[in-house]
Amino acid sequence: MYLKLDEGLYLIGSGLYGLSNWKDCSVYLITDGYHSGIIDCGAGMDDELIYRNFLETGIAPETVEYLFLTHAHGDHAGGAVGLKQYFVNAKIVTSAEEAELLENGSDEELGLVMAKAKGAYPPDYAYRHTSADLIVVDGQKMILGKMEVEMLVVPGHTSGSVLYLFSKDEKAYLFCGDYIFLRGVIGLLNCPGSSLEGFRKSLPRVAQMQIDALLPGHREFALRNAQRFLEMAAKNIISTTLPPVM
Numbered sequence: 001m002y003l004k005l006d007e008g009l010y011l012i013g014s015g016l017y018g019l020s021n022w023k024d025c026s027v028y029l030i031t032d033g034y035h036s037g038i039i040d041c042g043a044g045m046d047d048e049l050i051y052r053n054f055l056e057t058g059i060a061p062e063t064v065e066y067l068f069l070t071h072a073h074g075d076h077a078g079g080a081v082g083l084k085q086y087f088v089n090a091k092i093v094t095s096a097e098e099a100e101l102l103e104n105g106s107d108e109e110l111g112l113v114m115a116k117a118k119g120a121y122p123p124d125y126a127y128r129h130t131s132a133d134l135i136v137v138d139g140q141k142m143i144l145g146k147m148e149v150e151m152l153v154v155p156g157h158t159s160g161s162v163l164y165l166f167s168k169d170e171k172a173y174l175f176c177g178d179y180i181f182l183r184g185v186i187g188l189l190n191c192p193g194s195s196l197e198g199f200r201k202s203l204p205r206v207a208q209m210q211i212d213a214l215l216p217g218h219r220e221f222a223l224r225n226a227q228r229f230l231e232m233a234a235k236n237i238i239s240t241t242l243p244p245v246m
Helices: 047-056 079-087 096-104 112-117 196-206 227-237
Strands: 005-006 009-013 027-031 036-039 064-068 091-095 134-136 142-145 145-152 161-168 172-178 213-216
Touching: 009 047, 027 142, 027 172, 064 161, 091 096, 091 161, 145 196, 196 227
Parallel strands: 036 064, 064 091, 091 134, 172 213
Antiparallel strands: 005 009, 009 027, 027 036, 142 145, 145 161, 161 172
16 A cells, blocks of 8 residues: 655655554655655564555566665664665665664664653564665765755754755655654654754755655645745744744
8 A cells, every 4th residue: 555646756654644554654755767765764663564565656676776764763764674675776875973873872862762751662662773875964966867866964853864855857855754844843852862953053944945845754745835834944943932843
């Protein structure tokens, strides 16, 4: 089961939409038919189902060249180990800050201790560590088939979250993990690495991007007219009133 969001854009995993394990973030597939990337990998408790959802799209597994991780939290990166076993050509991509957590982060550093305390993960959930294959820096660009990808490394939700801006078919798709959501909501948490100061530093620059679609790691997505949500968040962050948070 999957959701086709646009030409070459699919949702292949999601706890919210019942596509995979309840703990999975939104797992996106973007492709030009010959070159593909998967954005975020879920929590690692339903890897096979995410893969089966992928197969139903009709896209060949060997076209997947990258597993793009927005950050290292369990619901986004815990499935990287499992999905890489299915997508054997794929490289795991993230920032240096998130790569360190992905490989060596303790449960406390990953926010798991606090998340389990509120019931956000099963008590026996075990994070599966792995190493990144490609470390990206802020402003780096790459070409993936007919698509251009720009990476922005931004503090806020975590110290080194990565936003992936895909230019495809004259549209700009921003995969933003838990950094920002619709209606200008930001992903500020009470856990290590998450800071309001990070958002104050990064949001004004993020709002300078011109996007069509906003594709967060949770909740709803917007396929058109999404630029306004970036601008709303940037406007909120300069006020003395705390901005709306997830």
